[in-house]
Each structure stands twice: as C-alpha cells, then as structure tokens.
Amino acid sequence: MPRGMAERMGRLSPSATMEVRRRTEELLRAGVDVIDLGPGEPDFGTPEPVRRAGVAAIEGGCTGYTQAGGIPELRAAIAARYRRDYRVSYAVEEVVVAAGAKQALFSLALALFDEGDEVLIPAPYWVTYPEVARLCGAEPVLVPTDPTDGFHLSPAALEERVTPRTKAVIVNSPCNPTGALLAPEELEAIVELAARHDFYAIFDEAYEAIVYERGPFSAAPLKDEHVIVVGSLSKSHAMPGWRIGWVLGPREVIRAVLTVQSHSITHPASISQYAALAALEGAWDVVDPMVAEFRARRDLVVEALRKIPGIDCPVPEGTFYVFPDVSAYLGGDSAALARALLEGAHVAVVPGEAFGGRGHIRISFTRPRERLAEAISRIAATLEGLHG
Numbered sequence: 001m002p003r004g005m006a007e008r009m010g011r012l013s014p015s016a017t018m019e020v021r022r023r024t025e026e027l028l029r030a031g032v033d034v035i036d037l038g039p040g041e042p043d044f045g046t047p048e049p050v051r052r053a054g055v056a057a058i059e060g061g062c063t064g065y066t067q068a069g070g071i072p073e074l075r076a077a078i079a080a081r082y083r084r085d086y087r088v089s090y091a092v093e094e095v096v097v098a099a100g101a102k103q104a105l106f107s108l109a110l111a112l113f114d115e116g117d118e119v120l121i122p123a124p125y126w127v128t129y130p131e132v133a134r135l136c137g138a139e140p141v142l143v144p145t146d147p148t149d150g151f152h153l154s155p156a157a158l159e160e161r162v163t164p165r166t167k168a169v170i171v172n173s174p175c176n177p178t179g180a181l182l183a184p185e186e187l188e189a190i191v192e193l194a195a196r197h198d199f200y201a202i203f204d205e206a207y208e209a210i211v212y213e214r215g216p217f218s219a220a221p222l223k224d225e226h227v228i229v230v231g232s233l234s235k236s237h238a239m240p241g242w243r244i245g246w247v248l249g250p251r252e253v254i255r256a257v258l259t260v261q262s263h264s265i266t267h268p269a270s271i272s273q274y275a276a277l278a279a280l281e282g283a284w285d286v287v288d289p290m291v292a293e294f295r296a297r298r299d300l301v302v303e304a305l306r307k308i309p310g311i312d313c314p315v316p317e318g319t320f321y322v323f324p325d326v327s328a329y330l331g332g333d334s335a336a337l338a339r340a341l342l343e344g345a346h347v348a349v350v351p352g353e354a355f356g357g358r359g360h361i362r363i364s365f366t367r368p369r370e371r372l373a374e375a376i377s378r379i380a381a382t383l384e385g386l387h388g
C-alpha cells in the first residue's frame, strides 16, 4: 500500500488563481466572449531573428546535450550584455543559464535554504516565492509595502524583520503584481543591509526591460558576495515558452546552482539556448516597440480605472500589470470580486489574495487596446451594479 505524498506537500498551498482559471476556461469553451486579463505573458510573438535562430539550431543539429551551465557562448553573451548595459564585469563562472527565472529561483532555493532558515519576501509578492521557500523547509517572512508609497520597499521595514535566521531576501523589481520599480539607491540600501547582516539579496529582474519613465535598473552593478541576480528572456523578448533565464552571482553560489541543475533538468533545452544567444547578441531595440505598446495600454487602463468610483489605481512604473485597490467593493474580498467580474462582466482578473494583496486585483494589459477598453467598461458596469 503506497504511503501517500511527501510531508513537504502539506506545506504548499494550491494556487489561489486556480478557480478563476478553471471557470474562465469553462466559459470560453461554452463560447462566451471572456476577456482574459489574467495571463502573465506578452501577447506578442518572439522576434523573427530569434525564431530563425531556433530553427537554424534544429536544422544545424544543435540537438545534443550541452554543458549543465549552458553553452559557453551564451554564458559569455549574458555577461557581455551586463557589461554593455550596466558596466559591470561577470566572469563566465559567475553566470549560469537556467530554464527560465522560475527554475533559476527553484535551484537557488535548493542550493541556499535549510530547514529553519527565514526568507524575507516583500508583499505583495509573486506567488512562487513563499512556496519555493516552504518547499525547501525555510520560513517565508513577509515584509509589507505601502500602496500610498507606490509599494516601494522600505529598508527600515526590511531591517525590522531581520533575525539571526535570515538567509535571504527576494526582491522583485519591477514587481509582479504591483509594477513598482526600485531606484538604484533603493537597491543599494538593500544590498548594504544584506552585507551588514550577512544574508543573500536575491534580485528577481524578470521584468527588467519592461519599464516606462525611468530605468531599466539592475542590481548587477552592486556585485558582491551577497548579491544574486536572476534574469529572463520570457518577458523582454516574448519568449516564455522557450524557457531561458539565468543567475549571476558569487562563484560558489553558481557552482551550487549548477550542481542542482545537473542532477535535475540537466540543462535548458539546447535549441532554446541558441535562440537566446541570438536574442542577446541581437539588437535590443526589438524590445522598444513592445514597451511602447505596453506604455500606451498602461495609460489607457489606468485612466479608465481611475474614472470608476471607489477605485484607486497606482501607476505601474514597470511590468504589464496594474494592481488597483478595489476594497470599496464587496468589503475588500477581492476573490469574490474576481468571481463577480468573471460572471457579470465576463472579464478574468487575478484576485489580490494570490499575491498577499487582499483588496486589490491584478489586471494584465497583455491584450490589444480595444479589448482593454471594452474590458474596463464592462468592469465599470458590473461594479456600478454591485454598488447599487
């Protein structure tokens, strides 16, 4: 008789977004015109030169195993990109290619976190951080951020929660779901704190390229033994399905990630690595039209949401999400509100509870402008009914 699931599975929570997803798919299958503002991926295709490089890799027979840390040319191209854009020098041994930022974070957690360690996580947070910490036996310690302050992380709030068991902080800038972008001096303050208390500062920069008025900013130039930077091509080059990300960090951390990787995924797919090489060596201006379109959509969505009574919508400085405060409706139960919007407006959004941000919803502007305008006017009509 099998003895069931591992004890660690009891530490994981099922995704708070699952119910909305299930119902969205059910409605779509029934032919209902649902506008799905849930997805966390660009609605653009991968740029053509990158797609062609993938095809060439298949045709050229680049289909065997590669080194666990990735093909040396790609590791070098990642280092070159940071040298060019941020004037910081990482050796190839300080870079590892991963199968996306998520897998990079998972390998890092396995490499760094022990039972009983504490991991500081600013809230609202990306859903995976607390789960990945728990999976490795560590305890997530949430650090609240303030919407009136644009959800910026205060070093004082972070320091208040540091204990001798603090192993790391995971900082996400620009942040999914809030869109907050930390300035270089804020990144510096976090690194200074990590150095003083001797814990790792892990910077998840998956959205680094999707920024509007300021930036891009990276923590990579703050390179020291506490700094770990995670990057990805999923958002910048509309490549989520290719699964390419990376970690920059101290050599011993990179060696440990490499060991975890070599015994788990072996390496990211060879074909994707050659496509990623083309993305990194190619002109970064392929990103510009996407960012320009996202900026126009952001402005449209923020302006339309702000016209709805009771909604407060901070302007995101990066990412393709807005995270409005909808607590004036249904007593701040945003899970109930997301259900009401799906049933009443046929618009799918993600409830803030999924990100530790009750009273908010996450709206992803990864749809054409006319669909977004239609979605917000449907939301407005449904909310008016809820008020009355």
Ligand SMILES: Cc1ncc(COP(=O)(O)O)c(C=O)c1O
Binding pocket: 040, 099, 100, 101, 102, 103, 126, 172, 175, 176, 204, 206, 231, 232, 233, 234, 240, 243, 244, 245
């Ligand atoms: C904050 C954040 N980090 C990492 C990822 C994962 O990116 P990747 O596709 O590179 O695994 C996502 C994807 O949504 C994200 O929102």
